Amino acid sequence: MRQGEDVEAATREEDAAPMMSEEERRAALAAAQDRALELLAEVERQSILRPGIRESDAARAIADLATQQFGVVRAWHRESVRAGPNTLATFNDVCDDRVIADDDIVSVDLGPVLEDWEADIGATFVIGADPVKRKLAADLERVFVTTKAAYRSAPGMTAARRARRGD
16 A cells, blocks of 8 residues: 555545534534533542542543543543642643642543543532532632623623623
8 A cells, every 4th residue: 555545545434424514513512511511420429539539540530430431532631630729720730749638629621532522621629518619619610601601692702801791
């Protein structure tokens, strides 16, 4: 086989595949998002995020769960679990591998590929019963939903304009 023939064959196969309508594409993306939300719920149900576990061990346990129960064989970015002060770091920052403590806030960022669709999902968990931290986590969800609705109503809106709106 000459170099490039496999690329041409793959291109022909891809070209021969039926195109998805926008409605089908949106449905597939929504299904991937729903499965990713199910994965996060299972992380919580199994108490993977708990005092005494290292962030790296929690990330590995989440990756294993995603593979074993959700059929994830690849992710489009690594699993990120950050606890306590490490939640202030950006995704690419290198942090000490912290042990999750009682009353920590833990952020999880996942990028599983579910049935060929990339899902990018994040969540904030509170370890323990601190009412202020629980309210903060609940408020983050509310802010996300409100911001997403504002963006969808005006896709060209900048963050500065969004902040001036104040809602």
